[in-house]
Amino acid sequence: MVTVEGDGVAASGTVRGPQDPHRAARRAPHRAAPQAAHRAIPRAPHRALVSPALWRGAAHLAGDTVAGLVGLALLLVLALGIMLLPVALIGLPVMVAAGWALDRFAAAERVRYAATCALGIPAQPRPSLSRSPFRSVRALATARCTWRQLGYCVAVVPLSLVTSVSVALAWAVPLTLLPLPLYYARLGSGHAVIWPFTVASLDSALLVSALALLAGVFVSPLLVRALLTVDTALARTLLAPPRDLELTQRVEELTESRAQLVAAVEAERRRIERDLHDGAQQRLVAVSMALGRAVSRLRKSGDDSTRQIVEQARADAREAITELRNLARGLHPPVLTDRGLGAALSAVAARAPVPVTVDVRVEPRPSAAVEAVAYFVVTEALTNVAKHAQADRAWVEIRRSGDRLTVTIGDDGRGGADPDGGSGLAGLAARVAGVDGRLNVTSPPGGPTLIKVDMQCG
Structure with a gap:
């Protein structure tokens, strides 16, 4: 759930995530009708x-x-x-x-x-x-x-x-x-009485039969x-359980399964980040160092044409290392796991082209999945501020109150952000919805733009 800064009409709305009526119908709590015996x-x-x-x-x-x-x-x-x-x-x-x-x-x-x-x-x-x-x-x-x-x-x-x-x-x-x-004729009276009828002949007995x-x-x-x-x-x-109780249990089961899925996805993202950092990135660093040694030897030998080729390969390796580092940081920054939201967002603010004030108070720390969602909401919002808002400054405030985490991102730019304008909003909406989150965007023309995200973190 993130704001899209840019030209457009004033917008103030709430986004819960992309809606698919067929998927909603499949996921809606339902009561399996027992077979009518x-x-x-x-x-x-x-x-x-x-x-x-x-x-x-x-x-x-x-x-x-x-x-x-x-x-x-x-x-x-x-x-x-x-x-x-x-x-x-x-x-x-x-x-x-x-x-x-x-x-x-x-x-x-x-x-x-x-x-x-x-x-x-x-x-x-x-x-x-x-x-x-x-x-x-x-x-x-x-x-x-x-x-x-x-x-x-x-x-x-x-x-x-x-x-x-x-x-x-x-x-x-x-x-x-x-x-x-x-057997009617063998009865003691010689006939059978079926109230109010008397069976005393074979014809009447056959009729009754x-x-x-x-x-x-x-x-x-x-x-x-x-x-x-x-x-x-x-x-x-x-x-059977009452219908309302069964629906409540179904909702709880779906909520729990969704939380497990979000946690599993986040764990997989961390694993991929570790593999990139400890595997491919380290190999490229080793390749870059080997190419550097080759450049030194070629410089001494005077083979300038080969040296230029190797230097270009070394530059490409460095560029690949930078791209891998940015990719790994985009998947899940290690500082977020090690030091939490405050340190991770301070690093993001330091790299932002617009001055950003960060104020994070989240004790105790929320789950890793919620932290990751909050981190990516802020980073995407600040990216949009830098691209579209023409702002002089921005601010980020994150607070935890009980089992709710509130994320507020604001800027003093030109406003006019449209929550329905796309630009990655749908993907972030789905991610926030995965942790029972809600996004509210207020961005009148002329600014300021204010984004508030409320998420479950208990």
């Missing part, structure tokens, strides 16, 4: 009956009975702990145990949904328990996940009764009535699908 059941009857998803769903619904009983037991234990609170606070450890068991029950339910419904439900953050029962109960009572898990227990008790009974009837009734023509077959083929799969829809909706609502 009921949709895995085919709608066609002949395919639904042979689908493993239908029978896994039916088994899952039948297993809701166990979940309902466990949920009821946890509610009773929790109620017992609350009732025992007045009795010498005996209820505190009971409530802590119930809260821990509630979290374990929710984790087991997520595993069950993943195994039987192929439904991936993200885990909720666990409240931190301590040795103090008071603190543990307080942590449980203030945790949103505890109340969501408690709500799941309250809801799963009646729901499990409905789902388990319904899925049992959905298959038991058709399977019981399908062979009715074979046909209806049972149709119900088993068409109705039962639909009933399982509907019950599974309600069951999984409850789990997704109460066993």
Whole structure:
């Protein structure tokens, strides 16, 4: 994020970095939609009956009975702990145990949904328990996940009764009535009573058997699908983290990964700078010295034509050394690593064609990545001042307050800098944005120009 000095209209704006809508859409925090288990059941009857998803769903619904009983037991234990609170606070450890068991029950339910419904439900953050029962109960009572898990227990008790009974009837009734023509006459009364109908003949028994077959083929799969829809909706609502919490966690993960990427890039820049300084630059220095010795011998021998060629090669080597030194300094100046921002920027100010006042107070030192960003913002800004501002003086002020680093660069030039004018601004904007930075440029016509950068350095 750096100012571009030059002719143009007055500008005052904030630059966060180059915007790419497609990249922003990819990087935006999102919630991965869990697979809808009921949709895995085919709608066609002949395919639904042979689908493993239908029978896994039916088994899952039948297993809701166990979940309902466990949920009821946890509610009773929790109620017992609350009732025992007045009795010498005996209820505190009971409530802590119930809260821990509630979290374990929710984790087991997520595993069950993943195994039987192929439904991936993200885990909720666990409240931190301590040795103090008071603190543990307080942590449980203030945790949103505890109340969501408690709500799941309250809801799963009646729901499990409905789902388990319904899925049992959905298959038991058709399977019981399908062979009715074979056994209705052998009943004690000689007929079967299916309220409000009485089956006393083969024709009526065949009719009931046909209806049972149709119900088993068409109705039962639909009933399982509907019950599974309600069951999984409850789990997704109460066993998964709240949407705002998940978005917050996603943002934290992206922020951390971005900081790691910036640090890795900066470490790679330092490595390249060391390789250039200790490798290629030292070899060129050795070549230049060898060429100098060759020039001395050629001067003594009187071979002027060869000496001129060698002198030109030596001059080229010196020029290459200077270019490599400037390149290494542009990647990451060693003084920045060794002595910090104050010394590095003082060296930059000493080389600037415009008098520059530098005031740096950053104790404790920020991270290497933040220091590098601040250094390159200042150097690019001072370069633009020298090229375009026609200023008599410039100043740099850097302050650290808590976990924020503020960089201010100003000059008394002609102003009119345009933040949208380019000239390296987009690259610096991306670099500042990588450390949660923001750039603000104020440059009215006639000056002065003021650049303020605020960055996260905690």
